[in-house]
Amino acid sequence: MLAVGLRDEKRRQTRRHIAEVATGLFLERGFAQVTIAEVARTAEVSVNTVYTYFPSKEDLVFYPEEASAQRMVQMVQDRAPGQSAAAAVLAALRGELRNGERMVGLTQGFGRFLEMVRAEPTLSVRLDAIGREMVEALGSVLAAETGAASGDPTPHLVASQLGWAQTELFREIGRRTRAGQPPGTVAEAALALLDTVESLLSPTLLTYATR
Structure with missing residues (x-):
């Protein structure tokens, strides 16, 4: 159970890190001007990792932890x-x-x-x-x-x-x-x-x- 908890926490940290990097880029240059590849490069993760956590580019702005309909x-x-x-x-x-x-x-x-x-x-x-x-x-x-x-x-x-x-x-x-x-x-x-x-x-x- 401890290993599962640590793994979940690591995932939350990674998701938040990617989202914060993306938001910074969007604010600096504009949403339309920033690509997923640039977000991945700046966050030092792969493009596939970005898509694993965020199925669409819009999800980088409205990620579930802070934009839940619930x-x-x-x-x-x-x-x-x-x-x-x-x-x-x-x-x-x-x-x-x-x-x-x-x-x-x-x-x-x-x-x-x-x-x-x-x-x-x-x-x-x-x-x-x-x-x-x-x-x-x-x-x-x-x-x-x-x-x-x-x-x-x-x-x-x-x-x-x-x-x-x-x-x-x-x-x-x-x-x-x-x-x-x-x-x-x-x-x-x-x-x-x-x-x-x-x-x-x-x-x-x-x-x-x-x-």
Whole structure:
């Protein structure tokens, strides 16, 4: 078991290394101008190794560890007794901000990264698709948990509003990192934004699917 754990960790490290090298090249020269062969050469791995971890070039930008359609589902499934779906998502986002985690873009290059994604049609389409998949996945889980009737739009609408909250959070973080603000300042502003977002959500949504 120890050997399996070490092997899995080595694979995660290799995948992250390749993705970080690729992202650096994409930010420096543009997504379309960088080839898989260049990524492999710079990362000091073979082209086959790159494709083993990343079936497509777009996967180098949106790799599963940081671009999972199950992201909000996991937040909700991990919630404590007495906690609603919205409370779980907001608490998870606040925790990531306070811990300065990469998952919420608290890095100096995040603003440039978002600009690159939106400037490249294939990446922009992929980002929007991940967002839709995230909402659909959460809506399905909420429908199952609450026993919502077939055709009841409530679970999807709740998931959509939580997806909106996350999108607005990332937009604010991207804007501030692009302006050169340090991660600590960005995190404080993002936490304040979440407070505002929560104040705008209805009591029905804030208490929906309480465990």
